[in-house]
């Protein structure tokens with residue numbers, strides 16, 4: 302996924318050319334990882350481009366910033382509008398959306414308070430994160446030798462750049478060993494999450510996923526899948542999962558904005574279930590893609606149309622039923 306290097310980037314309220322969206326090498330964020338960010342997606346739907354759960358993503362951005370005591374003068378609506386304006390300025394139909402709030406250039410002590418809080422929104426085209434084939438066939442993963450952050454060290458619920466030093470170690474180990482992704486355990490040895498995805502396991506028709514206290518990011522796709530699974534009548538439990546439960550699961554799959562819903566066909570070379578996408582993973586994947594692609598009514602109010610007038614024009618016509 303190389304950048305096209307063109308288009309506009311939102312920087313502190315201004316749209317600047319891609320090549321001019323630069324910061325100084327002495328900026329605090331470069332040295333100390335002092336940034337929080339989001340990853341959302343905009344999809345093409347029959348009613349035009351729509352961002353998926355933009356409000357939830359921007360709320361999490363604000364919450365991550367709060368944990369790190371970074372105040373930025375935009376409220377929730379302001380953040381959403383900034384994203385929508387940037388998509389419109391770039392005339393993009395579908396894209397990955399990366400807002401980031403970071404400590405800028407002023408001084409280079411550890412104390413972040415001396416440095417300004419700045420923000421940017423970057424958009425680019427990003428297809429299937431673990432490959433299109435993985436969405437259908439599943440991916441081969443390993444349990445990482447690196448644990449996720451211990452509680453009260455780096456806050457896992459904040460989507461902070463610093464956490465991705467840990468994610469990078471997990472991912473590099475997996476790729477070096479010939480796997481496409483790693484699953485990290487928490488410091489107690491229970492299942493936590495992938496380097497950039499949450500994880501679900503299916504056993505005897507019930508879905509299980511680690512709770513927030515297992516050092517996971519509170520994923521928006523995770524929440525979406527819990528909701529869709531319950532809509533479909535499945536039982537979902539947020540519970541501590543021992544590592545070995547994965548090996549004897551019927552189905553295991555990753556979820557995330559980048560990975561969407563990706564089946565896992567083997568873990569540590571042990572084949573999971575039938576070794577391909579299982580029936581419950583398929584059902585949830587279908588339900589998820591139907592919602593994000595606008596193929597079914599948006600009953601949960603998860604889509605924000607980028608071009609509202611176009612969306613209104615293309616809205617399905619409601620047929621009035623007369624009873625008299």
Ligand SMILES: Cc1ncc(COP(=O)(O)O)c(C=O)c1O
Nearest residue numbers: 497498499518520521522557558
């Ligand atoms: C570490 C980590 N866990 C989980 C997720 C999934 O979160 P979401 O579904 O909100 O994208 C991500 C993706 O951002 C992530 O980086």
